[in-house]
């Protein structure tokens with residue numbers, strides 16, 4: 001049976017082809033790093049590279065690959081991402097725009113300088129959100145466990161020392177971290193384009209063989225490797241699509257999908273994820289967030305006292321109250337006589353500790369009645385920068 005993990009016998013490159021393994025063996029780390037720098041030395045901000053992922057027609061291939069990467073990144077606002085081999089920095093910039101804290105790493109000082117200048121000229125508001133780090137080829141300038149995700153977009157196949165790099169990824173990633181790769185496939189070094197690049201510039205255009213990567217990744221502390229079989233599913237006829245609803249009729253369509261994936265395996269790229277421990281399931285993600293709220297109110301002269309009881313009826317843990325992404329806070333919301341809602345009326349950071357599924361937390365709030373005079377008062381929970389619980393299920397409860 002075909003297995004992407006089955007090791008293939010190592011064969012020499014045919015006569016006349018540059019053997020990438022020989023190229024790696026012949027080059028030193030400093031000379032490799034110099035080549036990375038040389039590539040960017042004559043580049044300016046006018047280069048099409050800075051319009052990535054919408055760099056001409058290449059976008060047709062690149063954007064779906066980006067989609068696969070983002071789909072498996074388990075992104076949340078505030079996530080700490082290391083963009084390995086960031087080049088002109090388009091991915092770092094995009095991730096920062098999405099709300100990540102980014103460390104952009106590349107051996108080319110010129111690439112980093114251009115990347116920073118480009119991002120700041122377009123998005124001055126991202127100042128301080130991306131740290132640009134020159135890479136010495138072996139050591140990432142990051143403390144142990146301080147990164148949640150690593151992304152490698154077309155960079156890992158350029159390194160001469162994948163074992164060292166994977167060990168560094170394992171070191172800098174937090175326990176529930178993951179590294180997401182979008183790289184070429186297992187025959188990459190033999191393609192005409194790669195041969196041209198290796199012959200003309202001496203750069204490494206390595207094959208990405210998952211069977212070789214997995215043992216190195218395990219030694220680096222990763223517990224799982226998962227592969228996305230394709231980036232762009234084929235189009236089905238309406239009949240084939242409808243057949244998927246019936247187990248009996250779906251077989252022909254599934255065969256077609258399988259044939260499609262199977263035939264692209266040898267030549268296609270490799271989108272894969274290396275995972276350390278099981279990822280935390282908590283309120284930084286909207287999936288599984290649900291609450292049952294009840295409230296008792298007491299009038300005390302001009303004041304209204306509210307005892308709010310919140311039960312975690314979902315499947316994920318609520319993070320304690322605070323300002324960071326996924327902190328669960330209590331929100332008081334008002335609604336005017338005309339039906340207008342004010343969701344920003346009041347926030348209370350009143351949940352001091354994690355609340356696991358099935359657990360209950362009680363919060364006491366006091367508010368002057370004059371503050372919402374003439375308006376209805378509601379309560380809800382909010383996972384900051386993620387979602388209001390009311391958007392995920394039950395509506396806010398009316399308290400006054």
Ligand SMILES: C[S@@+](CC[C@H](N)C(=O)[O-])C[C@H]1O[C@@H](n2cnc3c(N)ncnc32)[C@H](O)[C@@H]1O
Nearest residue numbers: 036085086087106107108137153154155158159
């Ligand atoms: C094909 S470019 C991809 C750049 C960027 N990720 C993108 O998607 O546009 C490859 C990048 O890998 C970087 N690179 C080359 N050797 C590297 C190494 N040993 N470690 C890290 N990055 C390296 C290059 O400087 C370059 O920026």
